Amino acid sequence: MITVDEARAKLFELAAPTPVEEVALIEAAGRVLARDVAARRDQPPFAASSMDGYAVKTAEVQLHAMFKVIGEAAAGRRFDGHVQAGQAVRIFTGAPMPEGADFVVIQEDINRSGNLITIVNEPGSRDNVRPLGGDFRAGLTVPAPRLLRPNDLALLAAMNIDRVPVHRKPVVALISTGDELVMPGDTPGPDQIIASNTFGLKALFEEVGAEVRMLPIARDNHAALKMAFDLAAGADLVITIGGASVGDHDLVGEVAEALGMERAFYKVLMRPGKPLMAGRLNGAAMIGLPGNPVSAMVCGHVFVVPMIRAILGLGALAPGLKRAELAVDLPANGPREHYMRAEVNEQGWIGVASDQDSSFLTILAGANALLRRPRNDPARAAGEVVEYLPI
Ligand SMILES: Nc1nc2c(c(=O)[nH]1)N[C@H]1C(S)=C(S)[C@@H](COP(=O)(O)OP(=O)(O)OC[C@H]3O[C@@H](n4cnc5c(N)ncnc54)[C@H](O)[C@@H]3O)O[C@H]1N2
Numbered sequence: 001m002i003t004v005d006e007a008r009a010k011l012f013e014l015a016a017p018t019p020v021e022e023v024a025l026i027e028a029a030g031r032v033l034a035r036d037v038a039a040r041r042d043q044p045p046f047a048a049s050s051m052d053g054y055a056v057k058t059a060e061v062q063l064h065a066m067f068k069v070i071g072e073a074a075a076g077r078r079f080d081g082h083v084q085a086g087q088a089v090r091i092f093t094g095a096p097m098p099e100g101a102d103f104v105v106i107q108e109d110i111n112r113s114g115n116l117i118t119i120v121n122e123p124g125s126r127d128n129v130r131p132l133g134g135d136f137r138a139g140l141t142v143p144a145p146r147l148l149r150p151n152d153l154a155l156l157a158a159m160n161i162d163r164v165p166v167h168r169k170p171v172v173a174l175i176s177t178g179d180e181l182v183m184p185g186d187t188p189g190p191d192q193i194i195a196s197n198t199f200g201l202k203a204l205f206e207e208v209g210a211e212v213r214m215l216p217i218a219r220d221n222h223a224a225l226k227m228a229f230d231l232a233a234g235a236d237l238v239i240t241i242g243g244a245s246v247g248d249h250d251l252v253g254e255v256a257e258a259l260g261m262e263r264a265f266y267k268v269l270m271r272p273g274k275p276l277m278a279g280r281l282n283g284a285a286m287i288g289l290p291g292n293p294v295s296a297m298v299c300g301h302v303f304v305v306p307m308i309r310a311i312l313g314l315g316a317l318a319p320g321l322k323r324a325e326l327a328v329d330l331p332a333n334g335p336r337e338h339y340m341r342a343e344v345n346e347q348g349w350i351g352v353a354s355d356q357d358s359s360f361l362t363i364l365a366g367a368n369a370l371l372r373r374p375r376n377d378p379a380r381a382a383g384e385v386v387e388y389l390p391i
């Protein structure tokens, strides 16, 4: 058996980044920028007023000074003349500064009578002018790779970039396997349960930018599993759930190998998630997740999410762990790295769920963290600092 880190490294070897495609900026939220993009203009493209008020010459700004208003500058419509000594231009936020003026006295500090204004409050030294290119100059790059967040989209729009090069969304095919499974809403037979894993995993993988195809449930026989793999053709990543262990009906590895799967590994020193398998199948990466619902979700967080990020060009990085103080004592851990369902409270203390059964979804849904116990970690006392993966 290999360790969690070794398994993740082997998964990263199977994770080829998807090709680059161009999408409209309006579609680019959550996509991964694949090439540096450069601003097409300066922002602001002219010195602009940052306040509503009156544009004047700095040298003339003092309490009780008087000016004659000779025109107006609004956002989108500049004042064409030149401001001379003793003159002011009515100006609004975002408007280009008129030539000859380099200070905006805010209107709250002005008394106006007809075309005459007087500075009636101490105007201070802030000129209220945004210099040309103060935010960015043409040519400033947004470097790739970068997961495009809402703030990035606003920046790219301001840079006048209407199309962006991004990695194509990896297509993930999800296959539940098992005679016991029916879909939510169906009527299960007396020995059947509802397929739950695919729903959690689909949401998890879509959250990190994959396009997920949920395939029909495959029954526990060679023909059904083969058909499921056929339906998965074209996916970048084929993920099966269940049938990974050692029982007589656990056929996934057997069928995948008969179809040409080159195995990268089988079984990981991990709890839950031991019977994890991976390999390459017809040019796609293939992962066989264990069927236990919590095991499948934990493997999704610990392995598949980082792998999807790598396929998206974001690099081969383990998921970021955080630290918290233990709220309880913990016994020594065994030889498998343990991901315990846990809850971190607002004070930064972490407590573990009392039942760590790898099939209990109520406990997983109530957790906000997976507390990571390293292999053979000694007993830990309340107050010690431990690592966890936020979920
Ligand atoms: N003799 C041994 N038995 C088992 C071992 C072992 O080492 N020796 N490992 C155990 C561990 S650990 C796990 S985890 C499970 C994993 O088994 P499989 O991957 O073969 O999964 P199944 O047997 O098909 O299912 C296990 C469990 O999960 C339920 N299941 C499966 N798929 C779904 C789904 N899509 N949605 C909801 N629930 C699902 C299934 O009904 C079973 O209850 O093996 C242990 N056994």
Ligand code: MOO
Pocket (backbone or CB within 6 Å): 270, 271, 272, 273, 274, 275, 290, 292, 295, 358
């Ligand atoms: O993957 Mo299993 O959970 O170790 O029960």
